[in-house]
Amino acid sequence: MTRTATVFNIERFSSEDGPGIRTVVFLKGCPLRCKWCANPESQSRKPQILGKPFVCVGCARCANICPQKGITRREGMGFVTDAKVCTLCGTCVDGCYIGARLVMGEEYTAAALHREIVKDAAYYLHSGGGVTFSGGEPLLHDDFIVEYSDYAREGNFGMLVETCGQVPLASVRKASAVADGVFFDFKHIDPGRHRELTGADNRQILENLEWLDGNYSGFLSVRYPYIPGMNDDPEAIGGFIDFVAKLGNVREVWFLPYHRLGLSKYRGLGREYEMGDAKPLKMSDIEFLKDYQDRLSIPIRI
Numbered sequence: 001m002t003r004t005a006t007v008f009n010i011e012r013f014s015s016e017d018g019p020g021i022r023t024v025v026f027l028k029g030c031p032l033r034c035k036w037c038a039n040p041e042s043q044s045r046k047p048q049i050l051g052k053p054f055v056c057v058g059c060a061r062c063a064n065i066c067p068q069k070g071i072t073r074r075e076g077m078g079f080v081t082d083a084k085v086c087t088l089c090g091t092c093v094d095g096c097y098i099g100a101r102l103v104m105g106e107e108y109t110a111a112a113l114h115r116e117i118v119k120d121a122a123y124y125l126h127s128g129g130g131v132t133f134s135g136g137e138p139l140l141h142d143d144f145i146v147e148y149s150d151y152a153r154e155g156n157f158g159m160l161v162e163t164c165g166q167v168p169l170a171s172v173r174k175a176s177a178v179a180d181g182v183f184f185d186f187k188h189i190d191p192g193r194h195r196e197l198t199g200a201d202n203r204q205i206l207e208n209l210e211w212l213d214g215n216y217s218g219f220l221s222v223r224y225p226y227i228p229g230m231n232d233d234p235e236a237i238g239g240f241i242d243f244v245a246k247l248g249n250v251r252e253v254w255f256l257p258y259h260r261l262g263l264s265k266y267r268g269l270g271r272e273y274e275m276g277d278a279k280p281l282k283m284s285d286i287e288f289l290k291d292y293q294d295r296l297s298i299p300i301r302i
């Protein structure tokens with residue numbers, strides 16, 4: 001049987017997910033449930049309907065034509081789909097004349113995905129770019145990534161993976177064996193607090209990061225999403241910096257400021273946004289984190 005992965009977005013011409021011009025492939029499914037997640041549509045491994053509440057004009061046509069009667073109006077969220085009864089027939093998507101409903105998630109074989117990615121091969125070659133697998137958690141699709149790596153190698157462009165690290169070590173080994181770089185997310189140093197914020201403790205994540213540090217020869221970057229009231233206290237930051245300082249193979253640390261770009265997607269899925277009215281941060285708000293530079297021999301980037 002041909003292996004497939006469920007893709008929910010393909011972003012072309014990205015300049016923020018690795019060197020050069022890149023195509024970022026977002027794969028569905030994630031083992032964590034971070035309160036600040038900006039891609040809630042990535043969490044379920046299955047395709048699902050996403051509404052666009054800021055585009056919807058409230059005509060109720062989708063609710064009227066759904067054969068499952070699975071769409072209802074919800075205060076503050078617009079027309080919400082009941083995923084338990086939705087069969088993904090697409091009637092409401094085709095029937096919404098202004099495009100306020102989407103099916104998130106499409107099955108791709110590695111060959112079909114490559115037909116999309118290779119469209120920008122000339123840009124990769126001239127900029128030193130390539131493809132970046134993101135998510136969700138792309139290492140849930142480790143065998144697919146290994147299969148795709150043959151296409152990247154043949155095309156002579158690079159391949160990176162972004163991971164939350166909450167996967168078996170075997171998946172990290174497989175994917176890192178074929179990836180030119182790994183971007184590794186780090187959410188909180190304290191296992192209990194990590195569980196509160198993401199639904200799982202950080203034992204597996206730290207083990208995987210230590211394994212990569214000791215065994216991986218590609219580019220290893222660690223990324224810390226700086227989230228107000230969640231992991232922004234000096235103990236959390238200091239613990240993170242001290243952990244990274246003991247590693248020998250990490251090339252850089254990024255701090256990423258909290259943003260609220262995922263808010264409308266929670267509404268479109270009929271879900272509450274757990275960050276309440278927390279204010280988004282500007283780069284300048286977290287510039288002070290560079291003060292930790294004297295505790296690290298690798299660059300801190302904002």
Ligand code: SF4
Nearest residue numbers: 056057059060062096
């Ligand atoms: S999603 Fe589309 S069809 Fe449904 S109420 Fe909004 S505008 Fe009408």
Ligand code: SF4
Nearest residue numbers: 066086087089090092
């Ligand atoms: S995809 Fe089909 S079953 Fe699902 S909400 Fe739309 S019309 Fe209803």
